Amino acid sequence: MRLPRWAGTLAAKSAAFITVMCCALAALLGVLVHVSVTDQTVTQARDLALDRLTEATGAYEAGDALPRGARVDPRGLPAQLRALALSGDRGTMVARDEGRPTMWAAGPADGHRALAVAVDYSQQARTIAGLDSSILWSSAPAIGATLLVGAFAVTRVSRRLHGTAQVARRISAGDLDARVHDPRTKDPSRPQDEVAAVAAALDGMAASLQSKLLSEQRFTADVAHELRTPLTGLHAAAELLPPGRPTELVRDRVAALRTLTEDLLEISRLDAGRERLETDAEALGALAERVVRASGTETEVKVVRDVWVETDRRRLERVLGNLVANAHRHGRGPVVLTVEGKEVTVRDHGDGYPEYLVAHGPQRFRTEGGAKGHGLGLTIAAGQAEVLGARLCFANAIDGGAVATLTLP
Numbered sequence: 082m083r084l085p086r087w088a089g090t091l092a093a094k095s096a097a098f099i100t101v102m103c104c105a106l107a108a109l110l111g112v113l114v115h116v117s118v119t120d121q122t123v124t125q126a127r128d129l130a131l132d133r134l135t136e137a138t139g140a141y142e143a144g145d146a147l148p149r150g151a152r153v154d155p156r157g158l159p160a161q162l163r164a165l166a167l168s169g170d171r172g173t174m175v176a177r178d179e180g181r182p183t184m185w186a187a188g189p190a191d192g193h194r195a196l197a198v199a200v201d202y203s204q205q206a207r208t209i210a211g212l213d214s215s216i217l218w219s220s221a222p223a224i225g226a227t228l229l230v231g232a233f234a235v236t237r238v239s240r241r242l243h244g245t246a247q248v249a250r251r252i253s254a255g256d257l258d259a260r261v262h263d264p265r266t267k268d269p270s271r272p273q274d275e276v277a278a279v280a281a282a283l284d285g286m287a288a289s290l291q292s293k294l295l296s297e298q299r300f301t302a303d304v305a306h307e308l309r310t311p312l313t314g315l316h317a318a319a320e321l322l323p324p325g326r327p328t329e330l331v332r333d334r335v336a337a338l339r340t341l342t343e344d345l346l347e348i349s350r351l352d353a354g355r356e357r358l359e360t361d362a363e364a365l366g367a368l369a370e371r372v373v374r375a376s377g378t379e380t381e382v383k384v385v386r387d388v389w390v391e392t393d394r395r396r397l398e399r400v401l402g403n404l405v406a407n408a409h410r411h412g413r414g415p416v417v418l419t420v421e422g423k424e425v426t427v428r429d430h431g432d433g434y435p436e437y438l439v440a441h442g443p444q445r446f447r448t449e450g451g452a453k454g455h456g457l458g459l460t461i462a463a464g465q466a467e468v469l470g471a472r473l474c475f476a477n478a479i480d481g482g483a484v485a486t487l488t489l490p
Contacts, residue, residue: 095235096228103227107220111213118212122205123184127173130186133198134171138188141196151198153190158197162187166195175202182206241276249283257291260284358393358468365390365489366420372401373418378409385421390489396465397489400473401425403462404485410458412483423489433477442475459485 137151147153154163157178162185165172171188178185182202190196244261251259263280265271319335322328366387373380375398401418404427408416412429419426443459459475462485466473470490478484 095239096232099228099231099235100224103224104220107216107224111216111220114216115209115213119209122209123175126175126184126200126202126205127186130173130184130198130200131171133200134186134188134196137196137198141190150200151196153196154194155197155199157183157199158185158187158195162197163195166190166197167193238276241280245276245280245283248287252283252287252290257287257294260287358396360391360393362389363392363394363397364388365423365425368394368397369401369418369420369425372398373405376402376405376409378405378416379414380405380409380416380418383417383419385419387420388422390423392469392489396469400462400465400469400471400487401427403458404487407458407462408483408485425487425489427485427487428478428482430482432483433481434475434483439475439477 133148133150137147140147140151141153157176159174159176162172162174162176166187166189169189171186173184173186175182175184177183178199182205184200184202185197186200187195187197241263245263248259248261261280261284263277265274265277266281266284316332316335319328319332322331364387366382366384369384370382373382405416405418408427408429408431412431414430416427416429419428438459443463463473466487472488474486474488476484476486
């Protein structure tokens, strides 16, 4: 049987633990008190019964009248105690006589008879029963009060842990400015518990990570920016070369280097997280057809259900253009772009995406199988999709081919 989700929380586990421990402690104390009081009560009643038995034995041997409560072979005498008395020993036993709790004391008389004394044990029995009832009813509010106090203390800790977890999720989602700011970490004179230590460690890790990422982003942006000027001159110089195969190779490599530089600049802007949307109403089917025409590729466009969306046209065209270009560059035809509502699918019929890409998403500068390129096209597509608030998923079709699905908000 699967437990509900709330049962896995620290508060629920702590409440269950406190409840079990309180019940166990109350039961243990109750048993100890019950045993102690019962033993004391039984001992007093036994001593009284034995004293009366001694008195009755003396009167019986002297031939005097037996004291009140003393009888020879009474009908209510328990069989075990009767057998003990007939064997020549004396003993006591708590039993019932005429429906009432009774302390019996018995010893041997002349012949095969037993002399017994019955002492009323009703008051002692009521005292023990009242004590047990008091222990039971007093344990319930004590357990409840302890549970409330424990739940309050645990809730304070779990609330701080929940806040720390939320900050960790924000950092994981890309918000590097998120911090816990636990007040205990700012005042060294206050006792530092484990939750404060975790919060301080998380804040320190976030600050260090943010510093390193910003440094890398600045480095990438600076390098790409500095490359633009010499690349512009190199491109102008390549245009002045005489026609021929060497010139074509130089121009091709210069164009590839310019594309790489522009991609690096775009990635640095996406990493900085300062991109702003310029939204407008767009017909998704018409936009997809424009993207295919601009790509100059033989891509089939299927509009199953066209819709108007509020989106940034330039960024959406960039995402779809990169998906189409990647399908033609790394897959095989036919390549089909399908529009169905706010979901756009680009599919080829090649060998499919690598396993790492399906599992973890695109990774910059990583390609497999001897594929050409720098691994930045899908990275930029994923980054621009995130700016659009869309979800971009990569999968492989069952009958072969790569499938990229863009779901707009």
